[in-house]
Amino acid sequence: MYTYEQLACADRLFGSSYYIFDSEKLKENYRKINQAFASRYPRFLIGYSYKTNYLPQLCALINKLGGYAEVVSRLEYDLALKIGVDPSRIIYNGPVKEAADIEAALHGKSLLNLDSFYEIELVKRYCEAYPERMVSVGLRVNFDLQENGVNPLQDGREASRFGFCVENGAFQRAVEELSRIPSLRISGLHGHFSSDRSLAVYEKIAGKLCQLARVCLPETVEYIDVGGGIYGELPPSFPIQNTPTFDDYAEAVCRVMHAEMAAYGHVPLLILEPGIAMAANAFSFVCKVIDVKDVRGQTFVLVDGSVHNVKPTMHRHNLPHQIVRRQNGGEPGVFHVVGYTCMERDCLLHQVTGKLPRAGDYFIFENTGAYTMVFNPPFIKGRPPIVQRCENEWRELRGRETLAQFFSDQLYRFEPLSVSKIR
Numbered sequence: 001m002y003t004y005e006q007l008a009c010a011d012r013l014f015g016s017s018y019y020i021f022d023s024e025k026l027k028e029n030y031r032k033i034n035q036a037f038a039s040r041y042p043r044f045l046i047g048y049s050y051k052t053n054y055l056p057q058l059c060a061l062i063n064k065l066g067g068y069a070e071v072v073s074r075l076e077y078d079l080a081l082k083i084g085v086d087p088s089r090i091i092y093n094g095p096v097k098e099a100a101d102i103e104a105a106l107h108g109k110s111l112l113n114l115d116s117f118y119e120i121e122l123v124k125r126y127c128e129a130y131p132e133r134m135v136s137v138g139l140r141v142n143f144d145l146q147e148n149g150v151n152p153l154q155d156g157r158e159a160s161r162f163g164f165c166v167e168n169g170a171f172q173r174a175v176e177e178l179s180r181i182p183s184l185r186i187s188g189l190h191g192h193f194s195s196d197r198s199l200a201v202y203e204k205i206a207g208k209l210c211q212l213a214r215v216c217l218p219e220t221v222e223y224i225d226v227g228g229g230i231y232g233e234l235p236p237s238f239p240i241q242n243t244p245t246f247d248d249y250a251e252a253v254c255r256v257m258h259a260e261m262a263a264y265g266h267v268p269l270l271i272l273e274p275g276i277a278m279a280a281n282a283f284s285f286v287c288k289v290i291d292v293k294d295v296r297g298q299t300f301v302l303v304d305g306s307v308h309n310v311k312p313t314m315h316r317h318n319l320p321h322q323i324v325r326r327q328n329g330g331e332p333g334v335f336h337v338v339g340y341t342c343m344e345r346d347c348l349l350h351q352v353t354g355k356l357p358r359a360g361d362y363f364i365f366e367n368t369g370a371y372t373m374v375f376n377p378p379f380i381k382g383r384p385p386i387v388q389r390c391e392n393e394w395r396e397l398r399g400r401e402t403l404a405q406f407f408s409d410q411l412y413r414f415e416p417l418s419v420s421k422i423r
Ligand SMILES: *Cc1c(COP(=O)(O)O)cnc(C)c1O
Pocket: 049, 051, 052, 070, 072, 093, 094, 192, 227, 228, 229, 230, 273, 274, 275, 276, 277, 370
């Protein structure tokens, strides 16, 4: 993928650990996902999940490709605006929104999906303050995904905490409360779940949202938003294999959409909110081998990177990786790759069998674009740079965090605390 000389050149420019963004890969993901769904359903759009990776130039590229911004906080909402996204092309989700956030979203005609009853109160207040304005909101829906006693939620969770529960009547009550506001209509339903990402889950989500829309919002439904969470394309060496393709997901969702909506006479917009599938394989992380040491038969390869850079969730799977060696060779052996922090848990790779790396070699970790950069804690060292290789040159997209940025004196105060004298 990259030669030793290319990585050594980047090392001289940016330091010995950095992310590489492959924007062509991102464009390819966008094109493939869009093609899979748009070829099967007449009205489709992608809302890219900002929290997965909100590198500004990535978000701007999504905007240019025609994707909407899917945000879950005011910080992300304001980032989208700063990048130049039209507010009507922002999907505003997330559990915590303040009155000012609701106001900004409604003013901007963003697609606002409500998650809890307190938000309905805020929307009511907005509508009372601006009775002449027509307002649209969507509702995030929560229903049981279990099928034949199998629970597809991640980590075996009993229930999701997001959205209005259908089974206990909360959803119905939310619809009724909102229907009493004359200037408001409920324009969409949203159903994102952290699940096993199976086709059956997406069939169920699409089916349930359509049924609820037909029964509860027959006049007003404009969009059905099935959320994100689909698998992206995974390299052959990835620990998980045989995952559904974009075409598989599109086929499952669009078949349900057509079947459910055929009787209904109008075609709502279908929204998908991919994060991982868009960003994960568009980034790799490079770090340099600093030293190799033996401890009672265990070999530790120390790198200038951290588990926080490659898999902040610290799962046990080894990510796909390559070693780019300064010189050929290396003794065969078994080794662990460990990072710069002072935690024993900081293990990037566990029990790798192969030729031992040597100081000065580089590791490239693939598929590190999702929930990595956004999760890098300000812990022990500044965040690494993000770079791009373009026309045989390296370009910096984010710099290496300096002391002045890490301990910004606009954030921190450096004058000594005034403390009462110790007697
Ligand atoms: C996190 C999130 C997504 C994206 O999920 P991925 O697993 O990264 O695809 C989409 N929609 C909502 C509401 C989310 O919270």
